[in-house]
Amino acid sequence: MMGRMDVSEVLLPGVGLRYEFTTSDGQHIGVVAHRGGDFEFVSYPAADPDEVHLLFRLTAEESDAITEILGAPRIAERFADLTREVPGLSSGQVEVTAHSPFAGRVLGETRARTRTGTSIVAVVRGEEVIASPGPDQILRAGDILVAIGTRESITGVERILAG
Structure with missing residues (x-):
């Protein structure tokens, strides 16, 4: 059984939520879930989390496809949070x-x-x-x-x- 990954969530008033985690190879990744349904995937150096580098954006439709691939049942959990x-x-x-x-x-x-x-x-x-x-x-x-x-x-x- 795999261990639970440490993901921090930050409320961005007027924007949505930002989820942050560190990958197994040490990369610091963030996912900004906009209230309108779009997502931005970003990375940043551990030493300066304000130095954000946009990796890519997904529209609501594109994020729907990825969500279904990666486990859509978790979306209701996140909105409850x-x-x-x-x-x-x-x-x-x-x-x-x-x-x-x-x-x-x-x-x-x-x-x-x-x-x-x-x-x-x-x-x-x-x-x-x-x-x-x-x-x-x-x-x-x-x-x-x-x-x-x-x-x-x-x-x-x-x-x-x-x-």
Whole structure:
């Protein structure tokens, strides 16, 4: 069994989260997870963590592909961690029932973010996790939407999906 890697997380107000770790060969790596879904991968010398070197950027779509490859189920864990760090921010799970007017329709038609301020950060469909779903993601009965917002705004998403 492999040991747990030491990854530090730093909240970047207005930006997102930065994850930092040291690789087995001594490289210092950072991943900045922007609130909009984009990621920046950076490296920096141990002696001066302010001297950041951009390695590459990934769009939300590109990061979705990598997330699925590397273990999408962990994304919900990370957002739960974020909600513990930011007062007033909550995470919740909202089911798309068979009776929902949005079953079989695309996520964007719900206008959930516009109407409530809640972000849908993942769709859990059985064993599959669709990270950072786009507005064209088709919702199916039984899907669980992982939502980030206030408790009230998540309740608003539940009302929207219920019709």
